[in-house]
Amino acid sequence: MNADHPRDRPKGWLPRHHRQAPRPWRKLRLGFLRWRRTVLANAHTARIYRSVVGGLGTLIVLIGLSLVPLPGPGWLIVIIGLFVISSEFQWAQRLLHFVRVNVERWTQWVMAQRLWVRWTIAAVTAAFVALIVWCALKLIGLPDWVPDLAIFELLTLR
Structure with a gap:
């Protein structure tokens, strides 16, 4: 017998979603889905919509790829761009699935390794x-607001 059977619940018990007000994003999402269905019903507007979504997603992916060598969320931005593109294109859905599966495999492989291997991977990363940041600072120079420290002379950045 299931422990969550209604007879076993305290009097007046309601699931969480009944105790709370309707979620505000639900109306917005349903409105968007209705609008999207209307847009995709017409072949001409569907092409325009798919072109805009593809262009916006591609722009996000390109921005993410340009940020990959820098410290920060470069790969995350690439994956967000793939999410945008995959909302309209089947090939992007397959690519996103491939990325998701391989990132999960990589994570499982790394976590199965000995501690010294994980530390080595972290140190190499x-x-x-650090090398990419040094190269970027060497090319564009240090900003004026950075104080004069001896370490910058040792790194040949001043």
């Missing part, structure tokens, strides 16, 4: 990010 940190060294790569």
Whole structure:
């Protein structure tokens, strides 16, 4: 017998979603889905809509790819761009699934390794990010608001 059977619940018990007010984003999402269905019903507007979604998603992916070598959320922005594109294109859904599966495999593989292997991977990643930051600062120079410290002379950044 299920422990959550209604007879076993305290008097006046309601599930969480009954105790709360309707979620505000639900109306917005349903409105968007109705609008999207209307847009996709016409072949001409469907092409325009798909072009805009594809262009916006591609722009987000390109911005993310340009940020990948820098410290920060470069790959996350790429994946967000793929989410945008995958809302309209089947090939992007397959690519997103491929990325998701391989990131999960990579994470499981890394977590199954010994501690020294994980630390080595982390150190190599940190060294790569430090090298990219150094190269970027070497090319564009240090901003004026950065104080004069001896470390910048040792790194040949001043």
